[in-house]
Amino acid sequence: MTKSSHSSRSLRRQPKQQRGKERVEKILDAAAAVFDEVGYAAATTHQIAAKAKTAIGSLYQFFPDKAAIFRAMELRHIERVKAMWAQVNTQEVTQLPLRHMIHTLVNAVVELFEQPVSRVVFVQFYSSREIFQLIDESMTQQAIDFATHLFQQRNPALDEAQCSLLAEVCVHSSNAVILAALRNPDQQHRQQLTQQIEELFVSYLEPYMGDNRLENVMKVMKCPHCQSQQLSRNGYRRGKQCYICKACGKQFVTNSMRSRALKTHE
DSSP states (O other), rough: OOOTTTOOOOSSSSSSSHHHHHHHHHHHHHHHHHHHOHHHHOOOOOHHHHHHOHHHHHHHHSSSSHHHHHHHHHHHHHHHHHHHHHHOOHHHHSOHHHHHHHHHHHHHHHHHHHHHHHHHHHHTTTTOOOSSSOOTTTHHHHHHHHHHHHHHHHTTSSHHHHHHHHHHHHHHHHHHHHHHHHHOSOOOHHHHHHHHHHHHHHHHHHHHEEEHHHHHHHOOOOOTTTTOOOEEEEEEETEEEEEEEETTEEETTTTTHHHHHHHHHH
């Protein structure tokens, strides 16, 4: 959730034609550049219009002031974050080898912050939070909840509290490194920093959901019907991992076998 679940529209009028939509995007990208160069407080709508190479009257057709422009930038960032989450929240991603899975997730985040609007919104949040109208700390919690869900899909033998703790560490640590990277003017060093996020996550998560770990978990789980340990994953049902027993051919979901799996570990 953000500060307002039913936020007021930031645009004075909604563009209906493609040309108008492109103009709005151009204004938002220009605003991101101006806010990045001089800061939000010093920025003016005239500077933004000049950067966008559009008349100030054209800008005012869509935005009454720079606060409305920034609110539209917040909305655009929220939309892109949710689109990114939807892109990586798939069974195919969570069942990749650990390094490949982490690489896919990190690349999606890097691509997000290659967008000028998202990059500036993220940096501004940690420097002048008072200008924000829609985004607050609850968005960080949404990211933690999202990562928790991915980790539960990755290793259903982990309970929700453990997955949530792992997710919290990953989100906060990655935010810190991303912020340092985005603030660094050296492009090469920025890339080196973001690449280290992948190494950090692989090392941190390997004991909990590494490839060998998951193979061992599968070996100790038993079919609740015939007690066979010859199991294989069989997709998801209502958000829970499904399995099929190779011995008896019956299917079951995570919860029906989790207690046995945990007892075997103990």
